[in-house]
Amino acid sequence: MSGSGSTERDDEALAAEYVIGVLPHAERLAFTKRLENEPELRAKVRLWDEHMFELSPEFAPVTPPLNILGKIEAELFVQPHTSSRAWGSLVFLRTLAIASLAAVAVLAGLLTWTMQQQLQPTPDRTYLADLSGEDGSVKVLAVFNTSQGKLNFKIISGAPAMNRDFEVWFIDGSKPPVSLGVLPLAGKQALSVSEKLLSSLATAVLAISDEPKGGSPTGSPTGKVLAVGKVIAL
Amino acid sequence: MVEMANSDISTLISRVAVGDRASFRQLYAQTSAKLFGVCLRILKDGSEAEEALQEAYLKVWRNASQFAPSRYSPMSWLIAIARNQSIDRLRARRPVALDLDVASEIESDQPNPEESALRSDASTMIENCLKELTQQKADAVRGAYLDGYSYQELSERLAIPINTIRTWLRRSLIRLKECLER
Numbered sequence: 444m445s446g447s448g449s450t451e452r453d454d455e456a457l458a459a460e461y462v463i464g465v466l467p468h469a470e471r472l473a474f475t476k477r478l479e480n481e482p483e484l485r486a487k488v489r490l491w492d493e494h495m496f497e498l499s500p501e502f503a504p505v506t507p508p509l510n511i512l513g514k515i516e517a518e519l520f521v522q523p524h525t526s527s528r529a530w531g532s533l534v535f536l537r538t539l540a541i542a543s544l545a546a547v548a549v550l551a552g553l554l555t556w557t558m559q560q561q562l563q564p565t566p567d568r569t570y571l572a573d574l575s576g577e578d579g580s581v582k583v584l585a586v587f588n589t590s591q592g593k594l595n596f597k598i599i600s601g602a603p604a605m606n607r608d609f610e611v612w613f614i615d616g617s618k619p620p621v622s623l624g625v626l627p628l629a630g631k632q633a634l635s636v637s638e639k640l641l642s643s644l645a646t647a648v649l650a651i652s653d654e655p656k657g658g659s660p661t662g663s664p665t666g667k668v669l670a671v672g673k674v675i676a677l
Numbered sequence: 678m679v680e681m682a683n684s685d686i687s688t689l690i691s692r693v694a695v696g697d698r699a700s701f702r703q704l705y706a707q708t709s710a711k712l713f714g715v716c717l718r719i720l721k722d723g724s725e726a727e728e729a730l731q732e733a734y735l736k737v738w739r740n741a742s743q744f745a746p747s748r749y750s751p752m753s754w755l756i757a758i759a760r761n762q763s764i765d766r767l768r769a770r771r772p773v774a775l776d777l778d779v780a781s782e783i784e785s786d787q788p789n790p791e792e793s794a795l796r797s798d799a800s801t802m803i804e805n806c807l808k809e810l811t812q813q814k815a816d817a818v819r820g821a822y823l824d825g826y827s828y829q830e831l832s833e834r835l836a837i838p839i840n841t842i843r844t845w846l847r848r849s850l851i852r853l854k855e856c857l858e859r
Contacts, residue, residue: 452851459850463821464719464760465828468768489749494857495822496753497801502823504710505717507730512705515734520698590695590742635739638696
């Protein structure tokens with residue numbers, strides 16, 4: 444097959460097959476991945492969604508069990524309680540974080556990247572953190588999308604060792620660090636951030652620690668702190 | 678049942694986009710029955726449908742800022758999220774033996790204008806364009822959209838090899854698109 448004509452038609456058919464749902468599992472996964480990166484394909488899918496939506500009156504409404512909203516809200520709005528464990532070098536790290544406020548020029552360069560991430564320019568400020576460590580081997584840039592409750596990442600350098608993961612921690616003042624989760628290394632590099640944490644962005648510090656695969660088993664950092672960055676507002 | 682105006686749902690979604698939890702709860706109250714109906718019909722399993730519904734609303738919360746009323750009608754967006762969650766789950770399941778005792782809703786491959794006219798009372802664009810396909814193909818499209826039939830299932834129900842099904846369904850979908858865009 445050659446020429447953009449057939450690819451266009453293929454994509455149109457694929458978008459329809461995806462929307463009506465007939466694609467086998469592996470193809471569906473592959474297509475979903477393409478959607479993340481291809482706005483034209485997303486537009487095709489959107490059109491098919493609208494066309495097929497006209498069949499939707501055939502879906503009869505059914506009241507769901509009453510406890511479901513509670514479960515959804517628990518997932519979105521409540522932070523798991525983390526046990527407080529003295530993190531010895533924290534004072535040093537906070538000093539390091541404040542001292543390592545990145546040059547504004549570097550951060551301005553991030554703005555192009557953040558536009559590509561399709562972040563909303565919020566009516567409020569944009570919050571970012573430039574995380575780096577003592578030896579400079581791990582460097583990660585993080586930008587908050589406050590309207591979506593997300594933290595988008597770009598790893599500039601560094602990677603976890605074999606069977607280890609990078610875990611990201613949100614530190615507010617002297618409160619115990621709160622895990623945002625293991626940093627995904629493939630696919631969309633973003634983590635969710637609860638509203639509660641978003642409200643203390645102005646005074647927060649982010650840190651990355653070296654943890655076993657899957658993250659700390661204790662709910663607190665167990666491994667070496669690899670990078671720290673103070674959250675700043677543009 | 679009180680139908681909520683689309684503009685109201687749009688407004689709720691835009692409030693959810695800025696983190697308004699009360700609007701999220703209201704959106705759930707207004708739309709969860711429809712979305713649960715979607716998940717149930719596709720997954721045909723109560724507890725799976727419940728999980729798909731939860732995942733759908735998590736997606737709604739997280740992606741609300743991506744919804745643009747100019748590009749999407751709100752219920753279409755919400756239903757697409759619920760359907761996608763459900764189909765993702767369905768396709769990831771281990772293959773289950775198809776219950777062929779269930780009467781197939783897919784009829785013979787004869788164009789049947791009178792029956793088609795009776796079947797669809799709503800003369801929406803999609804229904805009109807589906808009428809231009811044969812009954813069998815129109816039913817396949819409906820079956821996939823409403824009940825989540827995969828190519829494998831369509832192939833088994835119609836006793837047609839899977840490659841043949843795929844070829845004519847893709848052609849039917851292209852024809853459908855041409856009709857819809859006239």
